[in-house]
Amino acid sequence: MKNVAVLTSGGDSPGMNAAIRAVVRTGLYYNLNIFGVKKGYEGLLSNDIKKMNASSVGDIIHKGGTFLKTSRSEEFMTENGRKKAVENLKTRNIEGLVVIGGDGSFRGAQTLSREGIATIGIPGTIDNDLAYTDFTIGFDTAVNTVLEAVTKIRDTSTSHEKTTIIEVMGRYCGDLALYAGICGGAESIIVPEDPLHIDEIAGRINKGKERGKLHHIIMLAEGAGDAKSLQKDLIDKTGESARISVLGFIQRGGDPTAGDRLLASRMGVKAVEELLKFNSSKVIGVRNNQLFSEDIDQALGKKKALDTSIYSMAEILSL
Amino acid sequence: MKNVAVLTSGGDSPGMNAAIRAVVRTGLYYNLNIFGVKKGYEGLLSNDIKKMNASSVGDIIHKGGTFLKTSRSEEFMTENGRKKAVENLKTRNIEGLVVIGGDGSFRGAQTLSREGIATIGIPGTIDNDLAYTDFTIGFDTAVNTVLEAVTKIRDTSTSHEKTTIIEVMGRYCGDLALYAGICGGAESIIVPEDPLHIDEIAGRINKGKERGKLHHIIMLAEGAGDAKSLQKDLIDKTGESARISVLGFIQRGGDPTAGDRLLASRMGVKAVEELLKFNSSKVIGVRNNQLFSEDIDQALGKKKALDTSIYSMAEILSL
């Protein structure tokens, strides 16, 4: 293994830059040539590939987004597309590729590894929707970003004594709502993994009001229901209109937290070490704070489940 | 003047606490008795009025929202309601009242002054929609809050090379969109005071793309059009779908900035000084960084216009 490339693909997440930096510097440390690919798989097709040195990744560890840019490439999904990608890599004698992204990106990596390119995946997505790993790069930042928003919303909802529905990202996985809900002191948390119990929520609001509670925060994952219909149902059952706040794309940005920078750095180092051991078609994960690597197939076959110990804690703490 | 009350009314804004603190401490400094009224005019009706001392306003200057709470009271709009309010004030020999809020709150103050209560208004609203004053308390914080969101959105929109529509508050007044747009480096700013020119915006996006611009930010005031129809029109004219981010209630919260804390402090001091001069039915404003007071009638009669020197600067800087 002499020549290794790195790319980011799919939705961006804070900490991707720290991961790229770790891949580049670890590669250089082990005397590899490291190449950066622009715009994900698209850059493999358009041959937008540049050799990197230690300075290429200077002053980026603290920046959100990905300086290599990212995209979702449709052409790469075709056989012709993948052929072109492999050719462009082989012309430069690039034997190894680190792919930072989510499950779609990992499937792309898997295909390339069948064509003789050693590929290692690093999980980068704010959704934390990959079953094989406890955490993905960007999740800790996203939770903290939601918490900052909750603190701001508390100011105004307390002043007005209002109920607020905060809708956060998470189409299939409720982790962002769950963690931000518990850490933000939400009274109710609604995740896609557990059906919405409108009577229970209305009951909590009504009970809280009796106790003199000044406001009530409902943390809703986007995949778990529609904020507007929830608002409508709550008017019927509590007599009051809740405010809605859809946090949107701010959840994807921001300077990465310490947690994400560290996880990204550790995973970047490990990814290169895997390539040096001639491993391929593997993804890096973290379980109980220990890094590991696993076959992509196996990893993608797992089904993400809600952490019930955390979920049941919400019940106790939102008293 | 021996007994003075203070309340916050209508929508809350960051810096209201600093204004209350200044009213309380200035009153005490001049040996007045100061009373805090809870939940705006509602507290006048329900007699939720408490005597305050220096410690009552300790550790609040830096906090968003209003610790006196606020509301929009319908009962106060009735003659009976106002009668009750005046009675509750007179029972306590409260002769002066400082009202922190927007134009609706000022109209309430005006009515009370006709009943013999000396009233002074302090402008507190993030919208900056009061024509008689350059700035209102909360506006500087709201602009900075929007800028923080823009910085986060930039991370992800640059990584994806996307156009983003950011919708901010401002039903009739585009100041928040204008200031946040200029300071956030938005390429296009759309305000209620100036009709939307879709072709011009699409032209800018297309020109930017030719120049290799990585992303394009459109700052849209909520009163100036609908983000979704703008998005639809832009697909027709640029061939690409812009992302939408509606910032919502986070714009109302957050620790007040230095600018808002200072303005609130200065206005709170001035309001009490006006009462000590036996003035009534006046509002405090700031023009060219100088405080002044003005009759409520006169102040509310003015029509807010866009600052054209700032607006035309946007044209130059968004090149």
Next chain:
Amino acid sequence: MKNVAVLTSGGDSPGMNAAIRAVVRTGLYYNLNIFGVKKGYEGLLSNDIKKMNASSVGDIIHKGGTFLKTSRSEEFMTENGRKKAVENLKTRNIEGLVVIGGDGSFRGAQTLSREGIATIGIPGTIDNDLAYTDFTIGFDTAVNTVLEAVTKIRDTSTSHEKTTIIEVMGRYCGDLALYAGICGGAESIIVPEDPLHIDEIAGRINKGKERGKLHHIIMLAEGAGDAKSLQKDLIDKTGESARISVLGFIQRGGDPTAGDRLLASRMGVKAVEELLKFNSSKVIGVRNNQLFSEDIDQALGKKKALDTSIYSMAEILSL
């Protein structure tokens, strides 16, 4: 177990409020009476103990510091002092006590448990200097606070192309310097656990300059050396004067991060569950992201060592 008290002791740390909240709400969930003790062990002596309900801990999960206050009590160190403390607890039939603090606070808890009070310790300190647990409450926030400072310092040190020495807390344990150094992209990290190699650091600075590096950050734990003498030595060896920035008490404050709120919540729940099992003289810890409890004696007997896998990573990444 029917009556349980909670206190915070020693240096405060962000997340202590979240831990108190979890103790109170978990206690109430299991139908216990929960008492809050003010100012640490001092409040046990002065009998400053109040019964708490769910609202007592409302709106505090996101706030730094500890609303129960904290102190270092000298009187409690005496036998008479401890006797008085036990009396005050027994008068109220308080059988269990949760102590949130560092090693000194744990020793106090241990003494009380010998007097028949069941005690459980929760590790709260920004220093992360307790060997028996991977992390303490407040550490994640402190690392992130240092990172924010590093980002600000980068702006000015890059503009001036200067070397900066950033001194952070950590008298005996270099974890804060180590984690903030790695995550802040520091070129050199100096911890008490490893002697300072001035020639190595000067060498890195000189090498960096040749490579065109615009600035160089040295992260120094306060226990590892003196910033001023380091500055002096560097002038001799690099010909240039580094700037010094001593971060000080800001490292102790700030809204707790998601990580600290979650850890604090989990530990608070577990502490109460330990008391319900009639356990005493135990501390709660986290190892590989799993909570556990351990005898205080045993826990305090361990010697904290630097995480060598993290420390050696710094070498690779600061290339």
Next chain:
Amino acid sequence: MKNVAVLTSGGDSPGMNAAIRAVVRTGLYYNLNIFGVKKGYEGLLSNDIKKMNASSVGDIIHKGGTFLKTSRSEEFMTENGRKKAVENLKTRNIEGLVVIGGDGSFRGAQTLSREGIATIGIPGTIDNDLAYTDFTIGFDTAVNTVLEAVTKIRDTSTSHEKTTIIEVMGRYCGDLALYAGICGGAESIIVPEDPLHIDEIAGRINKGKERGKLHHIIMLAEGAGDAKSLQKDLIDKTGESARISVLGFIQRGGDPTAGDRLLASRMGVKAVEELLKFNSSKVIGVRNNQLFSEDIDQALGKKKALDTSIYSMAEILSL
């Protein structure tokens, strides 16, 4: 006027990038050629001058520091140095120069204007120590940065019920201490313009303690006294040791606030417009929120005085 250059000089301040951006884009708007000079006057000597286009200043409005870099050049102070600078400008037919910096930088601009280069100064320094203008670029950000630190320090000083001395920048001008003191709710503010009254401060602390105040913040400008001797004196007079926090270089960094970005943008536009009117040896200032230009000589001849209306307000509000 066809060719104009811009540089930043002396200490950097947040908002300098926004000012550069405004100069460049306004120049291009008026069809000028705009050149960026690296590292202040040093770049004029070393001929480190590059032509800029609209993209050169893309994505920088929100970033602290100055991407053109800055320095204090000793060679430029010599006649030979200045000669070389003028030659390098004339070779490129650069007739106008915008200098962003403090009084030292303005003196440099003045010298160049005597050699036939039209120069316009823009005030950029966090100290706000220029008498001719109400505000300088970077001051609003620095005040807000200090306030963030005060909020963090409050958490821990309230928890411990401690007095804290916060030392901020300001060698000759106390504005940063004054504004941050008032907006941070400091109980005492010590500025170079007014001698330190130790008995008064000790009296306030003692009186506050009687009233049950949980903490006391002393905001000290670095030019107004030494934190350590103040600490020593306070022990004698209050019986307690205050904590010291020296904020240091973080005050120079950080993303610029809306206020600074707007001021910088306005001043950048105005500087170019002055050059287009063939003005030279002038500085841009703001008085009562109105921009103006003034002869450098005249501007530098003024003596900065404390704003007594603000200073006396501190007395009332810190009750």
